[in-house]
Amino acid sequence: AYHLSSVSVRSDPDSVDVTISWTYKAECAPDEFDVTIYELTGSVLSKETVDTDSAKLTVDVACERLLVGVVARKENTNSLESDRVEFIRIRVPDVPENVHVEDVDKSYQKISWEKPSYEYSCPHNYVITQRRERDGEEHSVTISSDEDFEFIFEVEPGCVEYTYGIRIVAEDGHVQGWEILKTVQSRPPDLMAPDGLDISTPYSNLALLMWDESNIPTACRPTYEVVLQKTSESVGRRTLVPEDQYMIGLSVEQCTTYVIYVEAMDRMDYLQERVRSNPIVLRTATETPGTPSSLKVIHNTPNSQTLQWTSPGYLPPCAKYELVQDNTKDNISVTVRLEKTITSYKFSSLESSTNYTYKVRAVAEEAQGPFSTPVSLTTDISEHHFRTMESMYDINFVSVKDTWEREILLNLHLTPLSKVPHLQGITLRVEPQVTPFQTELPLVNQTSLFPENLVNSWEVRASTGKGPWEVLVWQQPSDGNMEVVEFVEQKNLADVRFKLGQYGVGCVATLPCTNVPLRPGTRYSIQLIMYTAVDAAESIQRLVTTHQDRSLVVAVICYVVLTSLAAMACTAILYFTKYDLKTLAKIREAILAAELLSKKTNDSYLDDDVESSFVDLAELPTYLDKCLRPHSAILTNQFHSLRNRASQLKQRKGLTTITATKSKNTVLNRQMDVLPYDQNIATLEGEVDEEGDTRYINASLIHAIPPFVRRQQISSVETDQPAYIATQAPLPDTIGDFWRLIYQENVTVIIMLAPSLGENLPDFEVYWPPNVDESRYHAYDSSRLTVTLVAETAESGYMLRKFTVTSLDESEDPLEVTQFQLLNWPEHGLPNIQEFSGMLTAYRRFKYSETDQDAPTLVHCSNGAGRTGAFIAADTLMDHLEESAESIDLASIVTELRGMRMNMVQKNSSRRPETPNPLCTHPRPFFCPLYTAPFLAACAC
Known part of the structure; x- marks a missing residue:
């Protein structure tokens, strides 16, 4: 008998074969062995006969429990089958598919996969390994095949490199599939916009851009890209910044505006993230342009001149030409801006026979190149000029009114000279006749015109006592001021009387005074000379003999x-x-001493008894000094003339006082000669009485008076918004109406001029609370006003108070009111100049810097006419001077005020100012004495 033992099975994972081996004990070896593989049910799956102690059988079934038995056989004799041995055939698994690693957030990464296409039926697991490449640290996990095909690992943020491996492992652990590896980086920190951008322009065509260095780890620092975009273009120029660099030079154009920003970009392809910095704006600098050359007039006509020049050696891209034309006659300068491609320009509509000076330069924004060498040329003479000058000889310009021993009174017919273009000066050429016959005077020297001829002829006459000399009648002002006799207007030459031989008449400070006394009993030839900018003409001679010396x-x-x-x-x-x-x-x-004497005038040639109140600003100090001389009646006459002027204005406007004179209202007036006109009365809003009238108050709306533009012209009063409210000092029963008017008209400033210190003003009560933080209440209709004194300050000569006025209806929006109270201006008297000036200046500064300029100023004295009108006239004159008025007319200002309220500037006075005003000596004073005592009862600066 054969005893089979130690049956063993070895399965090759890489093959479908199974190797079976065994041992036996027998006296003689068997001839062969039958090896059989059974299913658990007993069914034969595979059988093989071999003659060795091992056999290799093919088994297509994997990962199932099987049995194997061996039978020995010798010469047709079979042994018993060995004990059947159970085994499982193992196969190597395939690899997972579609392995993918992705960031969950900056601290976690997820690995996911799919099972193999050829399903591995053996019990198995997935083994996943995470290895940090920086130090080799590993973490592994085993996941059953029955679970989800993903796993999340914790990672270190900041572009740290990790390698992930995954494989299939049989459940017993003896069989492992191939490992799939994936190497990735952890997520970088949040992409931050570049900060701290700073730009400089070391050169006109180079800009240096810098920004703060990033604190992100080097491994995952972003890539930077600079965008340089002109504001005039929609797409900018992009420049990639080299790695680990935080500054870059940019090529720029001069005088160009750029918008510049830096973009940080994530270098990882799968993110494609961009973050943009705040933009900065750069306006590039400009180099100074060169100087244009060869400026010249290439074409000249009576009414046009064409200029041409050569471009400078260097012109910035944004350069333009600035061509300047100066007209010395009218003191007018014209500047023309031209593109840099233009090197010629034609000036049209010029005046004939006029000298123009030109200069040109290149400018590029703030950079201004130097001007070229100026060039001057006079426009050609027009045919009209020739015809006009020829016609002058036939006009009778000079006739004799009267003669004395040393003076001749002439009628000068100057009206036709208004037609002469470019008139520069008018003189009388005078020469004694040493023979009884008339002699022809030599023609005027055409090579040396006005005023050279006047100066030269006088020098010859003064040194030799012979020959003609010229006397100034009129000259064209060179600085816009009239520097000639007063009765000759600058633009409207009129017929005047001129006293030849009366020293000082017609004299100016800039020329010799040649109007000297004549000789008694001497025959003189007198001729009018008319000078233009390019030629001269003379009238026919007149022979006049002075009287003999009596x-x-x-x-x-x-x-x-x-x-x-x-x-x-x-x-x-x-x-x-x-x-x-x-x-x-x-x-x-x-x-x-002629050249050292200043201008003097004589009033004998004036036809009118009352001197005009229209005064050129340059002549104001002299005019006031003349008006304030002892026994001077100039201002008194003008003051009295105001009655007629105001009466005419009242009739023309149809002014009435129906409301103020009603019986129910008369008790509310302090004086019946100071009433508001119906046409500009200040009306209180609210409930009406049985006659349909609201509550009456003696107050007038005073509108602004703009500056006067020429002599004897009344200005048109601006009627849109009142500038002032003129009213009387409130009566005890009208204090509430007084504050009601202030609140209704949104008044923010009160000017209080009466009562003065020590002045007894009947029926006058202090209309404000006596102490700071105290209040008074004034009820009307169904409402109430609360007046609170907020602050009180004593200034030099005046008090300054602050109030709040609150309505019961609008308690959350109080009105802030400031009061200026002048302390020392007695009725029918004058204020102190410095105190009045200080208060007026403080009021104007406050009005135009701290309040609503559209709100009216309320002004009151006792009756709201005398001192009130004087203050309003003073403030109006200040406005005229600050608006660069060339002249003033105080009488017309007062006339306009009387057209808005009765008897404004009511009283006259003969007192002079208490102290002189040093500012009046200034050539253009900011403010000088206001029409002084007679007109405004005030003197202020």
Whole structure:
């Protein structure tokens, strides 16, 4: 018998074969062995006969429990089958498919996979390994095949490199599939926008851009890209910044505006993230342009001039030409901006026979190149000019009105000269006639015109005592101010009387005073000379003889008739001769001092008794000084003339006082000669009485008076929004109405001019609370006003108070009101100049910087006319001066005020200001005494 033992089975995972081996004990070896593989049910799965102690059988079934038995056989004798041995055939599993690693967030990564296409039926698990490449640290997990095909690992953020491996392992652990490896980086930190951008332009065509260095680990720092975009373009220029660099140079154009920003980009392809910095704006600098050259006039006509020039050596891209034309006659400058491609320009609509000066430069924004060398040229003379000048000779410009021993009163017919273009000056050429026959005067020197001819002729006459000389009648002002006799207007030449021989008439400070006394009993040739910018013309001559010296006639009569009184006659002759010598000495002295004398005028040529109130600003100090001389009646006459002017204005406007004179309202007026006109009365809103009238208050809306633009022209009053409210000091029964008007008209400033300190004003009560933080209440209709004194300050000569006015209906929106109270301005008197000036200046500064300028200012004195009108006139004049008015007319200002309220600037006074005003000596004072005592009862600066 054969005893089979130690049956063993070895399955090759890489093959379908199973190797079975065994041992046996027998006296003789069997011939062969039958090896059989059974299923657990006993069914034969495979059978093989071999003659060795091992056999290799093919088994297609894997991962199932099987049995194997061996039978020995020798010469047709079989042994018993060995004990059947159970085994499982093992096969190597395939690899997982579609292995993928992705970031869950910055601290976790997820690995996922799919099972193999050829399903591995043996019990198995998935083994996943995470290895950090930086230090080799590993973490492994085993996941059953029955679980999800994914696992999440914790990672270190910041572009740390990890390698993930996954394989299938049989459940017993003896068989492992191939490992799949994936190497990835952990997620970088959140991408941050570049910060701290700073740009500089070391050169005009180079900009240096810098920004803060990133603190992100080097392994995953972002890539930077700079975008440079012109504001005039929609797409910018992108420049990639080299790695680990935080500054870059950019090529730029001059005088160009750029928007610049930096983008941080994630380098990992699967993110594609961009973060943009805040943009900065760069306006590139500009180099200074060069100087244009060869500027010249290439074409000249009576009404146009064409300029041409050569471009400078360097012009920035944004450069333009600035061509300047100066007209010295009218003191006008014209600037033309031209593109840099233009190097010629034509000026049209020019005046003929006028000199123009040109210069050109290149400018590029703030950079301004130097001007070229100026060029000057006079426009050609027009045919009209020639015809006009030729026609002048036939006009009788000069006629004699009266003569004396040393003076001749002339009628000058100057009206036709208004037609002469470019008139520069008018003179009288005078020459004594030494023969009884009329002599022809030489023609005017055309090579040396006005005023050179006047100066030269006088120098010859003064040094030799011979020849003609010229006397100034009129000259074109060079600085916009009238520097000639007052009755000759600048633009409207009129017929005037001129006293030849009266020293000072027609004289100006800039030229010799040549109107000197004439010789008695002398025949003179007189001729009017008209000077233009390019030529001159003269009128026909007039011969006039001065009267004989009467002192000599008296001496002869005394000598012939009164022989017996020879001594007395001789004494008389000596006296008159001495007198004549004195006169001649004065004439000689006047000749030598002519150039040092300033302008003087004589009023004898004026036809009107009342001097005009229209004053050029440059002449204001002299005018005021003349008006304030002792016994001067100029301002008094003008003041009295206001009555007629105001009466005419009242009739023309149809002004009435029906409301103020109603019986129920008369008790509310302090004076019946100071009433509001119906046409601009301040009306209180609210409930009406049985007659349909609201509550009456003696107050007038005063509108602004704009500056006067030429003499004797009344300005048109602006009627849209009142600038002031003129009212009387409130009566005890009208204090509530007073504050009601302030709140209704949104008044933010009160000017209080009365009562003055020590002045007894009947029926006057202080209309504000006596102490700070105290309140008074004023009820009306169904509402109530609360007036609270917030602050009180004593200034130099005046008090400054702050109030709040709150309505019961609008308690959350109080009105803030400031009061200026002048302390020392007695009725019918004058204020202190410095105190009045200080308060007026403080008021104007406050009004135009801290309040609503559209809100009216409420002004009151006792009756709301005298001192109130003076203050409003002062403030109006300040407005005119600050608006660069060339002249003022105080009488017209007062007339306009009287057209809005009765008897404004009511009282006259003969007192002079208490102290002189040093500002009046300034050539253009900011503010000088206001029409002084007679007109405004005030003097302020």
